[in-house]
Amino acid sequence: MDQNPPGIRRRLLLASAAGAGGAAALGLHGTARAAGPEAEALAGTAAASPAGPVVVTPANQQYPDLVRALNARYVAKPESVRVVDAPDQVAPIVAEAARAGKRLTIRSGGHCLEDFVYSPQTQLVLDLSKMNGVYYNSRLNAVAVEAGARLLDVYEKLYATWGVTIPGGICYSVGIGGHVSGGGWGMLVRRDGLVVDHLYAVEVVIVAADGTVATVIATREADDPHRELWWAHTGGGGGNFGVVTRYYFRSPGASGTDPRNLLPKPPGEVLFSAVSWSWSDLTKEEFVRLVRNYASWHVANIGADSPTRFLTSFLLLNHRSNGQIGMVTQVDAAAPDARGMLDAYLAHMSGGIGTEPGALTEQMGDMGAMPQFAAPRRLPWLQATRFAGTTNPLLNDPTLRAEYKSAYMRADFPPRQAEALYKHLTRTDIDNPKINIQLTPYGGRTHKVRETDTALPHRGAAFKMLWSVLWNEPAEDAKYLAWTRESYEETYADTGGVPVPNAVTDGCYINYPDADLGDPLRNRSGVSWATLYYKGNYRRLQQVKAKYDPGNFFRHRQSVELPAP
Template identity: 40%
Template sequence: MIVRPGDARYAELTHRGYNTRFVASPDEIWLVHSASQVEKAVHQAIAKNQRITVRSGGHCFENLVDDPQFRLLVDMSEMKSVTFDPALNAFAVEAGAQLGEVYKALYEGWGVTVPGGVCPEVGVGGHVSGGGYGPLSRRFGLVVDHLYAIEIVVADSRGRACTIVATREANDPHRDLWWAHTGGGGGGFGIVTRFWFRTPGATGGPSSLLPKPPSRMRETFVTWPWAQLTEADFTRLVMNHGAWHAANSTPGSPYQVMHSSFQLHSSLAQTIQLEIRMDATLPNTAKLHDDYISAVCAGVGVRPTIDIKEGTWLDIALEPTASYGAYSRQKSMGGHLRKPLTATQVGAVYRSLTDPNHNGVGLVYLAAYGCQINTLSSSARAIAQRDSVIKLWYANNWSEPADDAIEVEWLRTLRKNVHGATGGFPVPNDQQDGGYINYPDVDMRDPAQNTSGVPWYSLIWKGNYPRLQQVKNTYDPKNVFRHGLSLDPS
């Protein structure tokens, strides 16, 4: 189905993006149902010289999809089936499915899951291609560590679209194309229409081919009120949290069954919060849980409120993400930490979060990483960060277009102050380990913003960049598939 301006459906389809700073305005939106239909869209885009882009769930934080340069938008939202494919002995997931739909189908159908993200509304296409992580990743690795194959529409040197199935098999001539979608990001090599998942080395029937989640989970929110926190208390909390993760994120740690995210909201939000999710079925769950909270709280003069609940894994996995409501304009960027933030860096965070001239909902998000994630080499998948202990995300949300400049600058100032020693970005070194394509920031590509001297692509992919560049040269030599953070053919 093709929707054009003037169609009653056009407005809804163009406003699906998460970040309302950017709204799509294509000449055509193709709601596709198969790879063959995607091929037709690509054929037309090449023939008419239309910039083409693709949307899965619509949660891209930057204007990598909702950019006025794009004239043909391929919308994958109707392609969301989840089935078992006996021919490939793997689970086939169409690229338009949302994570929650995947979790529900895999668990109710076969009792298995993939260790994907915490937000059930996020689309599979971009999440997987960028190397997604989530609450089960410390135990089972990244979602791409279980990716067996992809179906993708690419464009050859003569401008012809074709569909390729690329697998991780060593003898597959398209193996590098599969590898590029284990962290290389979506929309820069072609349009993925389907993913297949099977854990490496897994054998037997479908119910033994992917990880089995715990039958029950414990979810805890530990909350501190900003009104009672001094700078010393705040610093101690963040330093305690970082030190704990540095000590408890090695492969095989008893804490691999636990995920947490420290959500340091700006003072406008009135609280900061530690969310914990962990396997509730283990005999030492309560002790691990309580010892972790005690370690984070040690020496802090403010007692938090602690709210604990338990439920089935699926019920908690399908909890909707908290909405920012009218605060839907956004700027963010992310990265990885091999070692915790220093006291100087935490001080920079505190100053930004308590900035009286800041009217947005700012957030520094410190997510648990490491454990099983760090058992693979940096080149095994396209996502190179395999010895980090914390995933980092800076974000700012606000409501008024008139505030765009000041609120974007707030985020930039936070980033520059925290990473001032390395040109304003988390340049890989002994403490930091670069960016994350699923938390994109086009400032990386701007020499006025990125003063690190390190190219944007090396910030994200480090030593995996040359191999990704070769995939781009091979499968998209005419640069049909491009956006603000995609590689150009060389």
């Protein structure tokens, strides 16, 4: 059972019981408040004096910078952007939008890969990116992270202050708000699981059917009446149930009240390796062998207690015009025989391939060139994390346009799938070194959790895939959208153009949203986008939606739908 300071379980029960009295007990009509025990927990540790909320309209100079996504395909024209820097500023803005019937969307870090935040329907953007505190909350005995905090800032604060971390993503500038709610993962995924596997509680601003707005804290305690709201935020996706203002992290089984013991300690040092294979030297047969080598290793080493769970590796399949296929690998240097584990993995990846790996000298998707790591080097963990997360200048390119697709894989590639990848990555009608299909790890500790224990159900996956197609000119949109769709749909042609859950594939990742999954012209499988993202957990998510957002106030193109009457 989770360890809590004296009295906290009783306070949580009292706070939850308030919800049983109906909308009036959750807040004041047309206003927002948090009262009693919840207000105590909200207080937490005081942050710096807030400057917000700030209202930015088209009349303000900064407006154009605040209405565009990282993906330049998506630019909105809201009536205003509300920039907040403290959690208690959120509920009044939500109440205002609810009273006026305004379409509100929420930005934490600005990395949403579809138009869920910046769409033509958006009337008010709630920008949480300056609400970024990280501190210990004694009342919940957990580390609080405000929803606008960026991942690298979180890692640096957690590690410098308490010597701990959460196993989140790689890219430094991802906002934690959407990352966690979608079931985020990163370099420590096989060693420590998903970030949601360490989520103790979530603080959410919700809207009742009559427009009442309230702030609710939901925990993973078995007897918390709001536990389902916590569960929905362990992979149910952002923008579905309310505005997350804070996440509270404490690992299951952690004891005591010292923050240094509440979350995983990352590796003190890692072995970091970056190699590449030259496209000019690879035959089709060698390419197929390379991708199947990656798949077979991850399938064979999927176990939660596998001694290889300390190794994480990314295979970066670039279009032939890049010149190279790359692979970045990290191993916890304290793992038993860490160097032997790395050497055995690199040997496995080269098995059956005559082309020798060399230095990684080209930019590849989210990774920059890393020629200095052709031979593995030992680095302090935070140095390696900072390096891996900040090597990509594309993250600051204001002209970047992109399309993304995803797939979870449970088994080795059938030869036809691997051959489809080769066909499209060697097409000569495309010349773009920024086209990239990434194979990324799962298994290990992610495999320890049952499919229904979190909203993210893909616990049987051995690895996953990301189609990342990047370009800069609007005139090329049609060309690159077509390449992405054609390559993806041919890879999964046997199942209607998408990776339906079966013995080989396991659906799609909600944090790489793909609007095409809802288009019957693109998804011909007969399996809905909701099943691809959530599998059998979707009906449960719909029940949470009905309870906490019965008016469907929080919505976008692929938001959780209310259950049928």
